[in-house]
Amino acid sequence: MDINVVEKIKKLLALSESSNEYEAQVAMLKTQELLIKHKLTLREVKEFKSYNSDxxxxxxxxxxxxxxxxxxxxxxxxxxxxxxxxxxxxxxxxxxxxxxxxxxxxxxxxxxxxxxxxxxxxxxxxxxxxxxxxxxxxxxxxxxxxxxxxxxxxxxxxxxxxxxxxxxxxxxxxxxxxxxxxxxxxxxxxxxxxxxxxxxxxxxxxxxxxxxxxxSDKLSEGDDMEVFAISGHEI
Incomplete structure (x- = not known):
């Protein structure tokens, strides 16, 4: 299991709970895309132990x-x-x-x-x-x-x-x-x-x-911007 991918999905899930309906929708769509691409389930992601990067x-x-x-x-x-x-x-x-x-x-x-x-x-x-x-x-x-x-x-x-x-x-x-x-x-x-x-x-x-x-619009532009999701901010 790719740790970086799991962390991105976790943070996207946090962003999907945003009070901003549009931003939450974008985050959820990106989450689904990554789950399918890497053949993961939500349960696997949620149960995966977090780590601290360098x-x-x-x-x-x-x-x-x-x-x-x-x-x-x-x-x-x-x-x-x-x-x-x-x-x-x-x-x-x-x-x-x-x-x-x-x-x-x-x-x-x-x-x-x-x-x-x-x-x-x-x-x-x-x-x-x-x-x-x-x-x-x-x-x-x-x-x-x-x-x-x-x-x-x-x-x-x-x-x-x-x-x-x-x-x-x-x-x-x-x-x-x-x-x-x-x-x-x-x-x-x-x-x-x-x-x-x-x-x-x-x-x-x-x-x-x-x-x-x-x-939030940048989230949907490609893999280079996926890293933004790790912040957990609604910005």
């Missing part, structure tokens, strides 16, 4: 210098998927997640997808501002900060709805210990402070979009 770091494709909001988004995602994050710095700061291998992979997927969504909307907002003869300064920052706050509130509501998620997604003791050792080699800290630039309507739009952010 603790590793996963370096993302996300870098920044001035766009400090990216570090705030990375922190939010890491905190909600049982991981830590840090930077590799050489000219620019490269976001890297640290935790159980499957959790760190999920963090990368969510971070890169969220940034793609943010950039797509910001491009439209900048275009609209230019058409009106307005400055585009601070638009990206304020939209992103709103998005991050909206997503944070979404995470908190999910935890309130399903307390088991909150327990599952906590950093386990081995991850905490491993990161404590890892952090001893860090050279210093990076200033990631950023503040609201005054675009209130844009901030509000970001907040609303953050609350609605969902990666």
């Amino acid at each position: 603790i590793k770091e996963q370096t993302s494709k996300v870098t920044f210098t001035k766009a400090k909001w990216k570090s705030h988004l990375a922190r939010l995602i890491a905190d909600n998927f049982g991981c830590y994050f840090f930077f590799y710095t050489q000219g620019t700061h490269t976001i890297t997640f640290f935790g159980r291998e499957e959790d760190a992979i999920v963090c990368n997927i969510v971070l890169e997808y969220a940034i793609d969504c943010i950039n797509s909307v910001v491009k439209k907002l900048r275009y609209q501002a230019v058409r009106k003869g307005c400055s585009t300064k601070g638009i990206e920052n304020d939209y992103a900060l709103g998005f991050i706050e909206g997503l944070e509130d979404k995470f908190e509501k999910q935890k309130e709805t399903n307390q088991e998620w909150g327990l599952v997604l906590m950093k386990d003791s081995e991850v905490i210990q491993a990161y404590s050792e890892k952090s001893k080699s860090f050279a210093g800290t990076i200033n990631t402070n950023t503040s609201f630039q005054g675009h209130m309507e844009i901030y509000k739009k970001g907040y609303e979009d953050g609350q609605k952010f969902s990666i």
Whole structure:
């Protein structure tokens, strides 16, 4: 029995209990597909003993210098998927997640997808501002900060709805210990402070979009995205 497949199915089953009817349906369909493909029964999956994967770091494709909001988004995602994050710095700061291998992979997927969504909307907002003869300064920052706050509130509501998620997604003791050792080699800290630039309507739009952010459609795109199901989040 393939352990990785079993773990994916288990997490998909958890996602299938989502209060979001569409996301639950997508997860259940994916579960059925994997059961048939690997000739497994639900009973076999449910009775299979879980395991903990290796603790590793996963370096993302996300870098920044001035766009400090990216570090705030990375922190939010890491905190909600049982991981830590840090930077590799050489000219620019490269976001890297640290935790159980499957959790760190999920963090990368969510971070890169969220940034793609943010950039797509910001491009439209900048275009609209230019058409009106307005400055585009601070638009990206304020939209992103709103998005991050909206997503944070979404995470908190999910935890309130399903307390088991909150327990599952906590950093386990081995991850905490491993990161404590890892952090001893860090050279210093990076200033990631950023503040609201005054675009209130844009901030509000970001907040609303953050609350609605969902990666469930990605679940049905192929095997590469199946790993996302391990998170157990409704996102």
